[in-house]
Amino acid sequence: MSEKLVIRSFQAIVVTDGERILGLGDLGAYGIGIPVGKLALYVALAGIHPDWCLPVLIDVGTDNKELLNDIFYTGLRRNRVRGPEYDRLIENFMKACTKRFGQDTLIQFEDFGNANAYRLLDRYKNEYCMFNDDIQGTAAVVVAGLLATTRITKKRLGQQKIVFLGAGGAATGVAEMCVRQMVDEGLSEQEACANIYMVDIDGLITNTRKATLSDRHLKFAKDLPDTKSLLEVVKTVRPNALIGASTVTGAFTDEIIKEMSSINQRPIIFALSNPTSKAECTAEAAYRESNGTVLFASGSPFENVEMDGKLFKPGQGNNAYIFPGVALGCILFGAKHIPDKVFLLAARIVAESVTEKSLYTYSRLYPRIKDIRELSVKIAIKVGEYLYDKNLAMLHPRPGDMEMFIRQKIYHPDYENLINNTYDWPQKDMRAGFAPGIPVLHRTSMDEE
Template identity: 45%
Template structure:
């Protein structure tokens, strides 16, 4: 019997006296002090580990032993622990998952279960599921195909990663990745089984699917399910929020700026699409015209109209009339963007020459190096501030520490999807959304940008500190839910009078109960 129940049940049914109540108050106080002491001790222990992966393993072990304490620890120390449980450390954890594996923490569905997916879902102990995050592990961060070495719901269709196929500790199917009909049939079975088992309104968040599947799945199932792709839409929403916030530092509107991307995959094209949507909404200019201010560079160079026939479908809207340009530095010098965004998954591609070129025609160049993990970042914070002579407005996908340049401390923001997807999902759930609409993503971006304070701007930040993530998430959820109601896509009626308060009341809080 746990401590809470021992205190609750006690040993007598008599009415407590004043003296008894005083004793119970002391027990409650002692229990609170005990858990504060426990939390402090755990943080002390975690800080002794020199290797981030060891901290990750210790935290995952704590989650198994005491989930409530795990979340309490994470909430109270979010800025320190988020880089451990999320990017960049989680990338290494996924790469080495077979070696550090001790017990399953998520749900695995493999090709071997084809025809039995509904049965597998019914074996999961929880019945009331509102959000499912699912991956097939083909595009984890900037690390590529990691097979089934990621969580929480993994559809194991094999892996094309030769290193994993030859790894004796790899826990997944040792076969080449399924494709074509075999793949699509398994995904169709999964999507149908989710609806059948959990209902029409369960939100399915696609995570880390490769380009060739991600766009197809999002397009196909957005018509029949409540679906959201974090890599395409979540990244876009958080980046747009940073850009909207950055306007307070550089001036003008989105329509006054010119954007150049290095990387034209899920993240790059997703961000570009949302920028164009917001620009069109603000200016009332057709979206086709707004796209002309957005240029993308892929592995073959600038995406231009002469390449249209050979381009993948999702790249075609960004093929503008221009002569071909092979190198990024030449594109920067000719296009002269005010905003440079990296989503290439290739590290150190924003070279000193590139950053200096951006600085030569921008008083405050906006440089976003979004690729994860840290090793894949297009440039570091120190490089961005040093090469721009302290003038860059910089944010990254992975966290970087403060940078000193000529006596001034620059603190860079992190364009982290964790700002968006918890609040976005919560907003859909509390409103009972029956579909996801792009205007909801715009609402999430606007809500996040509004949380950046003058104090944050004074430090050069275009994102609020993660310390306030629960407050931020509540505001995002409220804005998203409001948009759901406005679009007539809500099924939870009537609308709550105060959506922020309602969102906060629906959040999980890992509190220890007080028994009086």
């Protein structure tokens, strides 16, 4: 008897080519764990149905010599394909996904190398329902932390000067989203860019380096003396915030932290580099050298810090606060494409969701991890409202009650009627979160033990 091939209708794809796995570098075909993990967070943190999710690795080889020389390496055994051949493959992938699963299929790009990440985002973001989490998700979560600090400093983002240590894709993405927020607050783009200072491996980005700067960096160039000293930059600029995205361990020295504290009543220091071993400073050093006045966040988790009888709980700027909720809204309402403004709206929701106790008692700048699922619903509501207002939603008619519609679609892994290893499989279960035909286990008193 022949079996009929069943092809699922996937609605969310996370794709990588494995070139820039966080903290590990080029993993080639072994990068498949990243899309799998991200989609697991879709399910756990936003209630996106697992049957909608498809992880993809595009194997174009690897430049990792250790893998190429490993007889057990399972990927394509050649150096990475680049140039027009690579671009044709990505183009065909995007066309194939939307042809097979629909134009509103969400495609998240993850851990592409710097040479491709921004370029592919610019190429496809206005044509497909896609985003790059490393650029847009990171930018949104950092801006969320900065917006949370404004509740304490009572200064809008547009009233502050920010120094970035690191000027790669992630740092540039954060800087550009800061500019969008400042423009929304009333500044011109030129005025907003004037508030942003960037320091890369060659030092402060200045106008004397115009010939070697990309367009993205050129707008942040300053008429200041060239210097490679971060301490000198801090003394000259007198910034309100210092953001690290350099992967240079200990770059925020005790002297720099003290200088930031002498300039600001509540200095803002974000040591965002991953993993923890590459952080620009530790949470303990930031609190100690600032006498507990610092508004600190990190890219990796740090232990709580107790000092002078006060407990500090450093916040972790994790993209998980942003991308699951954005994905949920875009999937449910069928986004034609995903404007950058969506991520700024998500950042504002995250900042607003930090409780007074977290903010003022523990100096924690992000919501609790256990609250992310509800946070994702709030973000999805805001995303849906924006998509309909801008005529970018493909689901019609517009739901009358946006929140109820979302909650009816959220996936919940219920386990019911588990008695003596026998299961009651209902013929139909149309409850929220389950597609027709998906069996449900019914709960019994055994679960309460």
